[in-house]
Amino acid sequence: MSDRIFTAALLIIGDEILSGRTQDANLAYLAKWLGVQGIRLKEVRVVSDDMNAIGAAVNALRAAHDYLFTTGGIGPTHDDITVDAIAAALGVPVIVHPDARAILAAHYGDQLTDARLRMARTPQGADLIENPRTKAPGIRVGNVFIMAGVPMITQGMLAALDGKLEGGAPVLSRTVAAWTQESRAAATLAAVEKANPGAQIGSYPFWREGRTGANFVIRSVDPAQLEVVAGALLSALTDLGLDPVDGEL
Known part of the structure; x- marks a missing residue:
């Protein structure tokens, strides 16, 4: 690897x-x-x-x-x-x-x-x-x-072809989600990502049951970093007054 x-x-x-x-x-x-x-x-x-x-x-x-x-x-x-x-x-x-x-x-x-x-x-x-x-x-x-x-x-x-191509570290992912509009969480996502170089956070909105929500997918090649960023994002979204969950909605 x-x-x-x-x-x-x-x-x-x-x-x-x-x-x-x-x-x-x-x-x-x-x-x-x-x-x-x-x-x-x-x-x-x-x-x-x-x-x-x-x-x-x-x-x-x-x-x-x-x-x-x-x-x-x-x-x-x-x-x-x-x-x-x-x-x-x-x-x-x-x-x-x-x-x-x-x-x-x-x-x-x-x-x-x-x-x-x-x-x-x-x-x-x-x-x-x-x-x-x-x-x-x-x-x-x-x-x-x-x-x-x-x-x-x-x-x-x-x-x-599984395992037969030369590659780097596998990209891992973890999802944090909340019932919120993307715009409300945008600055928080940017701040958490900036504080954790090497990690990326993607935002994927959805509309269900008459409500707006978003799944925030964290990607990193480092499992330890994935854990840290997930914790930081859960905490930051809670500070915004949201009720985030560790996982996909």
């Missing part, structure tokens, strides 16, 4: 996301998974199914972060162009990966069509990421991880 902060970006690929036909469900899951690995998700972009747009985003994000994850566009149809776009961006050809072909052949048998065989295509020099759900593997090439758009498939691929 390193003190260095490792960062990642997510590139969501697909016209269906930008059109509103499909809602992305991978972002939240990936962010939480990365936090457990000691990696901070720092940037997210969404691009259309366009070779140039994908390539430009891939090259920018892989240079700016330790890891880049992409989701979408690696299926069996003609408009799944992510592999082609990333290979072009990296300046390498697309090949039919022999191990991927063998995995698909074992899974589909004599039902391995040309369309399904497209899912064995990778940029040259890539490694495979196990897919326990549908067998068609994900792809790792350098610091780029090419994954499916279907959430359950992506989650299976991430499980296969």
Whole structure:
């Protein structure tokens, strides 16, 4: 485990996301998974199914972060162009990966069509990421991880990567909550955060039962600091005349 902060970006690929036909469900899951690995998700972009747009985003994000994850566009149809776009961006050809072909052949048998065989295509020099759900593997090439758009498939691929990426200390979190408007607690949150360098406090309002409340999520890589900041925040909110709770409302 390193003190260095490792960062990642997510590139969501697909016209269906930008059109509103499909809602992305991978972002939240990936962010939480990365936090457990000691990696901070720092940037997210969404691009259309366009070779140039994908390539430009891939090259920018892989240079700016330790890891880049992409989701979408690696299926069996003609408009799944992510592999082609990333290979072009990296300046390498697309090949039919022999191990991927063998995995698909074992899974589909004599039902391995040309369309399904497209899912064995990778940029040259890539490694495979196990897919326990549908067998068609994900792809790792350098610091780029090419994954499916279907959430359950992506989650299976991430499980296969558990503990295999270099990262720093896992980001821990703890929640303090109160029935209050955010504005009433804003100065208090800022003061507690300023007094505890290395900790971050996020404010997440909600409205329920005709009342306004907020969950204040403390994040730190240090469990001892998390305990100190939670205590300080509970005390400060009590001094404001609120009735905070240790936990989420």
